[in-house]
Amino acid sequence: MPIDPAKATTAAPRTFPLAWDHKDILLYHLGIGAGIPATDPDELRYTLESRLHVLPGFATVAGGGRAVAGVLSVPGIEVDLAAVLHGGQTVTLHRPIPVRSCDATQTSRVAAVYDKGKAAVIVLRTDVADGDGPLWTGTSEIFVKGEGGFGGERGSTERLEPPATPPDFTVDRPTREDQALLYRLSGDWNPLHADPEFAKLAGFDRPILHGLCSYGIVLKAVVDTAFGGDVSRVRSYTTRFAGVVHPGETLRVRLWRDALGPGRIQVTATAVERDEAPVLMDTVVEHTCRLDPQHG
Incomplete structure (x- = not known):
């Protein structure tokens, strides 16, 4: 059996060092569309090392994004990369991410494996800390087509419906034709996002953008629109x-x-050119509140 839930969830946690510096953060920010217009002072906070702050989405690629890639080598999990999609992601910040870290460590484990019938969902938990204590906790849901039906727990099926009221903000964020080629340099080398032939094997007519790239683009839109660019407001x-x-x-x-x-912003993201097809749903940004009528 390609996935052995009991073996995967009882495997020993894996701990390994993480390191990053301003170049990694700048590359990530560019990969999610920062820097347009290039001389905009608000954008220079993401693209100029002397003014740099770290968007919390960087947690998903710190150290080259080893957390999600590592799930495919966990004991009890043997799957075809072409069958793998990212199903969901949570990042919970314990404090702001530093611009540079040489002594961080990441501990990862498979927290659960759910049976969705025609697919399996692997839940990976990662905890990252440095010499000053915990930095963030991440939870990734990895969707594996064709690996369900083993009789396991189905997991939660609850959905968060969009409010019936008009949104407080609506913003459009264009992506570039080479967006995936740039984003993958931060560590997600899945050929699904670059190779047309591999994309066809996975059931797509052409390469698709990384889900975590969309994740970062949307978080940046929330931070810039609702928080006046203050990344430290984000809690999860x-x-x-x-x-x-x-x-x-x-x-x-x-x-x-x-x-x-x-302290909780609900968000949706859709693809404008395809009749606003859903892209991100069940999306919540938790944040610290302040008395600011403009930015919440």
Whole structure:
């Protein structure tokens, strides 16, 4: 059996060192579309080392994104890369991510394996800390086509419906035709995002954008629109990947500030060119509140 849930969830956690510096952060920010317009002071916070702050989505690629890639080598998991998709992602910040770290460590384990019938979902938990203590916790849901039906627990099926009220903000974020080629330099080398022939093997007519690239683009839109660019406001960010993005398409991001109560912004993202097909759903950004009528 390609996936042995009991073996995977009881395997010993894996711990390995992480290191990054400003170049890794700059590359990540460029990979999610930062730097347009290139001389905009608000964009220079993402693209100029002397003004640099770290968007929390960087947690998904720190150290070359080894967490998600590592799930494929966990004991009890043997799957075809062409059958793998990212199903969901959460990052919970314990404190702001530093611009440079040479002594961070990441500990990863398979927290659960769910049986969705025609697919399996592997839940990977990662905890990252440095010499000053915990930095962030990440939870990745990895969707593996054709690996369900083993009689395991199905997991949660709850969905977060978009509010019936108009959004507080609606912003469009275009992607470039080479967006996936740039983003993959941060560590996700899955050929699904670059090789047309491999994409066809995976069931797509052309390469698709990384789900975590869309994840970063949307978080940046929230931070810039609702928080005035203050990345330190973000406490956690969770989403379900509901559909694909083709490089060159435009993401339409909608934000509701108060639908879930203070300190929680509900978000959706759709692909404008395909009749607003869903891209990100069940998406919530938890944040610290402040008395600011403009930015919440």
